Amino acid sequence: MRMQDKVAVVTGAASGIGKEIAATFAREGAKVVIADLNKAAADAAALEMGGTDRAIGVAMDVTNEAQVEAGVAEALAKFGRIDVLVSNAGIQVVSPLDEFPFDKWKQLLAIHLDGAFLTTRAVLRHMYTRPGGGSIIYMGSVHSKEASQLKAPYVTAKHGLIGLAKTVAKEGAKHGVRANVICPGFVRTPLVEKQIPEQAKEFGISEAEVVKNIMLKETVDGEFTTVQDVAETALFFASFGSNALTGQSLVVSHGWFMQ
C-alpha cells in the first residue's frame, strides 16, 4: 500500500485520466477527493471507490476561486489533511489560430492555468502549516514539450504548467512540498474521442487516418497511452519520499516525444 493514510485531491476526476488516478490511489490506501464540475459523476465515481469513508465527490469549477476554496475546505473538514493534489481538470478545443474564438482561448487557459494556480494556492496554504509536506502533480501533455496544429491555447497552457511546477518546487522545498508534471501522449478518453471527428473534418481525412497518421504517427509502436499508464506515473510521483524528485516533467507517450 503505497498511499496508506494519505489524502489526495484530484481535479477532473469524474472521468478519464483523473478518475483512474483517484481509483489507483484509493486501491493503494489513500482517501480521495474527486473534485469535478460534474458533481453527479464525481459522486458516482466516489461510490465506486468505496464511498464516504474512503472517497467523496466535491463540486468544483477549478476556474472559480470561491468554489476551489470551498472544495478544499470541504476536503479538509472531511479527511483532516491533504497530502497530494493532482491538478488534472482540462478540456480541448481545436481550431486554426487565425479563426480561434477569443472566448474559447480564455476558457481553455482559465481551466488549465487558473485552475492549476487556484488549487495549488489553496492546498499550499494547508501544506505549509503542518509537517510532512506534500506532492503536487500537474497533468501536462506531450504538448507541454511539443506543438501540434490547431491546438494553440492547449499547447500554450501545457507549456505553462511546467513553469508553474518549477516555481512550486523552488518555493515549496523548505516545506517538503514537491511539484512535478506528467506529460502523456494520446489517451482514449472522452476528451480525445471528441477530437477525432473534429480533426477529420478540419483536415479533410478519415477518422482512422486521424488516429494513425496524426495521433499515433510518431509513437514507436502505434499504440495509445492508457489511463493506467498515466495513473502509475501519478502514483510514482505521489509516493516518492523526498525532494530529490521535484520540478520534473515525465513524458509517457510510447516514444512520441523523446527528451
Ligand code: NAD
Ligand atoms: P476527460 O474529458 O475524460 O475528463 C476531464 C474531466 O475534467 C471531466 O470530468 C470534466 O467534467 C472535468 N472538468 C472540465 N472542466 C472542469 C472545470 N472547469 N472544473 C473542474 N472539472 C472540470 O479528459 P481526460 O482526457 O481525462 O483529461 C484529463 C487531463 O489530462 C486534462 O488536463 C488533459 O489535458 C490531460 N491530457 C489528456 C490526454 C489525452 O489524450 N486524453 C493527453 C495528455 C494530457
